[in-house]
Amino acid sequence: MRGGTTLAIIGCGQIGTSILEVLLTTLSQPCPNQQHNPLPILSMKLKPSRFIACVISQDSVSRLRTKFGHFARSSYPNVQISQGRVVEVVQQADIILLTLQASQGADLLSDPSLREHLAGKLLLSTCADLSVQQIEQLIYNDAIEEGGTVSERCFIVQAIPNTAAGVRQSATLISETVAGADTTLPPDFQSLTTWIFSSIGTVTYMPESLMNSAxxxxxxxxxxxxxxxxxxxxxxxxxxxxxxxxxxxxxxxxxxxxxxxxxxxxxxxxxxxxxxxxxxxxxxxxxxxxxxxxxxxxxxxxxxxxxxxxxxxxxxxxxxxxxxxxxx
The missing domain is CATH 1.10.3730.10 (ProC C-terminal domain-like)
Known part of the structure; x- marks a missing residue:
């Protein structure tokens, strides 16, 4: 049985492309020849079978098509490349990986139409300058300030890779503090988070108070x-x-x-x-x-x-x- 989840990478730049490349290689080869540490074991039901790389410019679309276009014709794993249409992409995804700059992320997350499509999902952010609390405020503050309620929130996790991600030697830090749906990350979501970022190096969970120094x-x-x-x-x-x-x-x-x-x-x-x-x-x-x-x-x-x-x-x-x- 193959995985059935969809992972959307919003702003598929250096970090997003590195993660996507390794995961596609791992999933498409039964016994990949890995020169680096193998990925942690993850149940097949959790492994993504479909990926959506969402970018803004036509140049980025062309770059991704050149690199991953052959996966568009594959049933497993499958890659779709989207220019814009972020709300539509988030609606289709089960896991959202946000790899934008802080200013871009702030503009995107403050869109009220995004909120309902994030409910109950895992939102992973590599925006070092946006804490999980700030992301939560961007997504939900409008509804709260207008006197409304939010029936179900998403799980927000901050992960900070470093420049060695491109050679799969990143020392990625992941905040132990989770915002949004709950203060505790469900075991399946934690396994997914570790699996995704282990693709580009090591993973260290860190108290939020130490994230900046680390x-x-x-x-x-x-x-x-x-x-x-x-x-x-x-x-x-x-x-x-x-x-x-x-x-x-x-x-x-x-x-x-x-x-x-x-x-x-x-x-x-x-x-x-x-x-x-x-x-x-x-x-x-x-x-x-x-x-x-x-x-x-x-x-x-x-x-x-x-x-x-x-x-x-x-x-x-x-x-x-x-x-x-x-x-x-």
Whole structure:
């Protein structure tokens, strides 16, 4: 028995396209050759059999038709590409994945005609600048302010991927706070949420109070790591390596280091895991690693990275304050 649900992706840009591509590949191949972590097990009744990619511009329609057009002729999984007609798309869908910018999402969700078609459904939002409470207000406040009642609301979940989604290495954060129909996400909807975002990397459920700080780690860290890679590759190039070779070796070493740290997650050693990985690397370098590490310690590189993270978070906190004032 094949799945019978419909997943609509509203604003099928980089994140939406990455998710759609992986899910279609997984569903269309009985035994897909997955180079990354396999998706969690999900019952067939929950797996989508139909996808609707909803975009605004003709250029986006053309892009999606080029990439996924052959699935339009497939019975399972099937892809429909829609230009606009958002209300119609939401009406047909069981799960709605909103991957728009905050301003676009606000305009769309405030359309009163959308409300009735969302009832009882799962609304997943990757709009980092719209909390689940703000989304709920956009959808339902008109009815409440006019003295009306809402018989059945949708379940609203916020998920924040990072830029590595395109290579299926996103560290996606999902808020534990659910707004809309209830404060508790039904088990089937939680399984679906985990399954969908596991397609582009890892999934971590986080208290809403920590979502901003956690998203800064997964969002800012890739930019900061490129600074370290640049410094390492620069010296390798000065020693005669080509730029492609130097960058590849430095990046692969960073990837390997990350995997070693991640492998110690179950041991729950916290920052001590970094000490173990660093000691192991130094021991294998016949002393040269120790000299290089000393240079970094004397230059207080660790403190510089901490300050960079602090500055990035401070800017985001300011933006959040301004956004909250806008919504008052």
């Amino acid at each position: 998203s800064m780690i997964s969002g800012l860290a890739p930019a900061f790591y490129t600074v370290a890679l640049e410094g390492i590759a620069k010296e390798a190039i000065a020693r005669g390596l080509s730029e492609p070779d130097a960058l590849f070796l430095a990046a692969q070493a960073l990837k390997g280091t990350a995997e070693m740290v991640l492998s110690k997650k179950e041991e729950n050693k916290g920052l001590f895991a970094l000490d173990e990985v660093r000691d192991q690397a130094i021991a294998s370098s016949n002393g040269s690693g120790a000299r290089g590490t000393l240079v970094l310690r004397q230059a207080t590189v660790k403190d510089s990275f901490a300050e960079a993270m602090s500055q990035g978070m401070e800017k985001r906190d300011t933006e959040d304050c301004l956004l909250s004032v806008t919504w008052l």
